[in-house]
Amino acid sequence: xxxxxNPSKLIKGATGDWEIVVGMEIHAQVSSHSKxxxxxxxxxxxxxxxxxxxxxxxxxxxxxxxxEECVKQAVRTGIGLKAQINHRSTFDRKNYFYPDLPQxxxxxxxxxxxxxxxxxxxxxxPTEQITVGIERLHLEQDAGKSLHDQxxxxxxxxxxxxxxxxxxxxxxxxxxxxxxxxAYVTKLxxxxxxxGTCDGNMEQGSLRADVNVSVRRxxxxxxxxxxIKNVNSxxxxxxxxxxxxxxxxxxxxxxxxxxxxxxxxxxxxxETRSMRSKEEAHDYRYFPDPDLLPxxxxxxxxxxxxxxxxxxxxxxxxxxxxxxxIASYDAGVLVAERASADFYEAVATGRxxxxxxxxxINELFGRLNKEGFDIAASPVSAAxxxxxxxxxxxxxxxxxxxxxxxxxxxxxxGDPRALVETRGMKQVTDTxxxxxxxxxxxxxxxxxxxxxxxxxxxxxxxxGQVMKQTGGKANPQSVxxxxxxxxxx
Amino acid sequence: xxxDQATVxxxxxxxxxAVSPExxxxxxxxxxxxxxxxxxxxxxxxxxVEPMTSVVPMKMVWRKDAVTDHAxxxxxxxxxxxxxxxxxxxPKVVE
Numbered sequence: 001x002x003x004x005x006n007p008s009k010l011i012k013g014a015t016g017d018w019e020i021v022v023g024m025e026i027h028a029q030v031s032s033h034s035k036x037x038x039x040x041x042x043x044x045x046x047x048x049x050x051x052x053x054x055x056x057x058x059x060x061x062x063x064x065x066x067x068e069e070c071v072k073q074a075v076r077t078g079i080g081l082k083a084q085i086n087h088r089s090t091f092d093r094k095n096y097f098y099p100d101l102p103q104x105x106x107x108x109x110x111x112x113x114x115x116x117x118x119x120x121x122x123x124x125x126p127t128e129q130i131t132v133g134i135e136r137l138h139l140e141q142d143a144g145k146s147l148h149d150q151x152x153x154x155x156x157x158x159x160x161x162x163x164x165x166x167x168x169x170x171x172x173x174x175x176x177x178x179x180x181x182x183a184y185v186t187k188l189x190x191x192x193x194x195x196g197t198c199d200g201n202m203e204q205g206s207l208r209a210d211v212n213v214s215v216r217r218x219x220x221x222x223x224x225x226x227x228i229k230n231v232n233s234x235x236x237x238x239x240x241x242x243x244x245x246x247x248x249x250x251x252x253x254x255x256x257x258x259x260x261x262x263x264x265x266x267x268x269x270x271e272t273r274s275m276r277s278k279e280e281a282h283d284y285r286y287f288p289d290p291d292l293l294p295x296x297x298x299x300x301x302x303x304x305x306x307x308x309x310x311x312x313x314x315x316x317x318x319x320x321x322x323x324x325x326i327a328s329y330d331a332g333v334l335v336a337e338r339a340s341a342d343f344y345e346a347v348a349t350g351r352x353x354x355x356x357x358x359x360x361i362n363e364l365f366g367r368l369n370k371e372g373f374d375i376a377a378s379p380v381s382a383a384x385x386x387x388x389x390x391x392x393x394x395x396x397x398x399x400x401x402x403x404x405x406x407x408x409x410x411x412x413x414g415d416p417r418a419l420v421e422t423r424g425m426k427q428v429t430d431t432x433x434x435x436x437x438x439x440x441x442x443x444x445x446x447x448x449x450x451x452x453x454x455x456x457x458x459x460x461x462x463x464g465q466v467m468k469q470t471g472g473k474a475n476p477q478s479v480x481x482x483x484x485x486x487x488x489x
Numbered sequence: 490x491x492x493d494q495a496t497v498x499x500x501x502x503x504x505x506x507a508v509s510p511e512x513x514x515x516x517x518x519x520x521x522x523x524x525x526x527x528x529x530x531x532x533x534x535x536x537x538v539e540p541m542t543s544v545v546p547m548k549m550v551w552r553k554d555a556v557t558d559h560a561x562x563x564x565x566x567x568x569x570x571x572x573x574x575x576x577x578x579x580p581k582v583v584e
Contacts, residue, residue, distance in 0.1 A: 033554050033556050034552075034554055034555060034556050034557070039555065039556060039557035039558035040556065040559050041556045047562060047575065048574060048576045049565045049575045049577075050559065050562045050575070052559065052565045053558040053559060054560050054564075054565075055558075057560070057565050065550055065552045066550075066551055066552065067551075067553075067554050068551040068552065068554065069554030070554070090542070095503070097505050099577070099579040099582055146583075147576070148581065148582075148583040150576075151578075152581075153580070153581055154579065154580060154581055155578075155579050155581050155582050155583065156576035156577070157576060157577040157579060158576055159565065159577075283499075283503055285503065288542070292549065293543055293547065293548065293549035294542055294549065296548065296549070
């Protein structure tokens with residue numbers, strides 16, 4: 001936590017450099033059919049109060065009974081975070097009043113959480129990797145939802161979400177920039193999606209972040225932090241960190257001090273605002289929930305769950321680097337989604353794996369991002385992309401022609417090998433044909449020949465001319481060789 | 490351990506119980522009487538004793554993850570003082 005500050009991460013203020021310190025609490029909705037303590041459905045988007053049991057509505061005399069799948073999902077997540085799994089944990093009541101919390105308290109795990117310390121390894125850029133410590137993960141209930149725009153004088157309350165299981169994943173204050181904050185949430189989301197313990201859908205609120213931001217002079221102890229509540233997109237998380245850090249720096253540089261408080265990020269205005277009304281409620285008066293016994297299981301239970309887990313992103317990434325010889329960051333990009341990793345493996349198997357990685361990341365992902373498509377909706381299949389890579393490897397087409405071919409396959413579909421035949425896209429490696437083209441160009445441009453002989457970098461102009469004449473199908477290496485020998489350079 | 494009048498007012502507010510200024514001294518006295526009564530427990534040496542979570546040695550019951558229960562929206566809001574389209578309707582609360 002007090003490692004020397006990385007100079008490239010510091011923010012320049014009017015009076016010197018500042019370091020940003022961020023810790024996050026991520027609320028991840030557990031993937032389960034029914035709620036944490038009741039048998040009501042967790043389906044998103046039902047009619048108001050249609051997925052509510054009398055337990056969720058907190059009717060008198062109703063008692064909570066724990067959902068075993070939610071326990072398993074929390075343990076699986078703990079394993080995915082390389083964290084300590086606590087065989088005994090307890091539930092506490094967190095007391096506060098709000099209309100969408102019918103119990104008057106949230107059942108949470110305050111004193112002893114189900115999962116303890118762990119780590120998440122995050123690739124921030126192609127050359128920078130950080131490790132973010134996990135403080136704890138605990139199970140808790142979600143609240144209902146209040147709508148404030150249905151009437152000028154009233155709020156409308158829907159309890160469909162009330163009692164849905166959440167995992168609150170608390171990081172250590174190990175994050176040092178907006179970029180790192182975004183990369184951390186992205187990685188955490190990837191892990192949860194691989195595990196199948198949370199769908200990671202931020203639009204539907206399955207993943208929300210409370211972001212704790214403070215600033216300090218490099219080398220000093222932690223500054224006073226502000227908590228920015230309920231940020232619901234990865235982009236907004238980055239923006240919230242930046243604006244909040246700058247707000248705090250401005251105050252400190254004017255000789256002021258930071259009030260520890262809860263704030264709200266307003267993306268439209270690009271600012272954070274104080275939520276003063278939340279302050280007093282901070283006295284939650286936690287106490288053990290007398291309706292629930294301790295949550296206990298043995299090591300065999302944990303091992304059984306560990307055996308059932310799929311290959312996780314870090315292991316898959318390590319395997320890609322080892323088996324396919326691709327760079328760390330590229331491997332990270334490929335394993336970010338399971339579907340992308342599967343697609344890449346289908347293209348790479350039995351082929352030049354590095355070339356396959358380039359084509360999947362640069363051409364395919366680039367194009368999918370531009371069009372806003374998911375990998376599942378890719379118009380180019382793994383088999384088609386594999387065929388394009390094969391055609392390059394076999395020297396049938398050049399890399400440049402391959403891009404044209406990719407374009408055709410993307411828009412029209414078809415078998416790449418057949419397309420190359422029918423559209424005459426084959427690369428010309430026949431030296432006779434290339435020589436003829438070179439001779440014609442040399443004969444027509446004696447002035448350029450003289451220039452090129454004086455200045456060999458002029459060779460590029462000749463290569464361009466030959467390519468033009470052969471419709472881009474000449475093998476670039478052969479063209480270079482023939483030109484050099486004919487021009488005597 | 491004892492509470493002062495400010496603490497009494499704060500606890501009342503957190504619990505959303507309306508307490509008039511006249512009631513505060515009386516409540517303070519009652520709470521302090523309870524606290525001093527409970528204080529006697531601290532005379533017992535509990536060094537090394539596990540906190541008790543249940544009077545009977547039993548494990549928590551777990552349920553299978555199945556949708557087995559929905560009351561029906563009309564039943565859920567049946568006792569609400571005000572409801573509309575099966576929403577609970579409450580005085581406006583907004584940040």
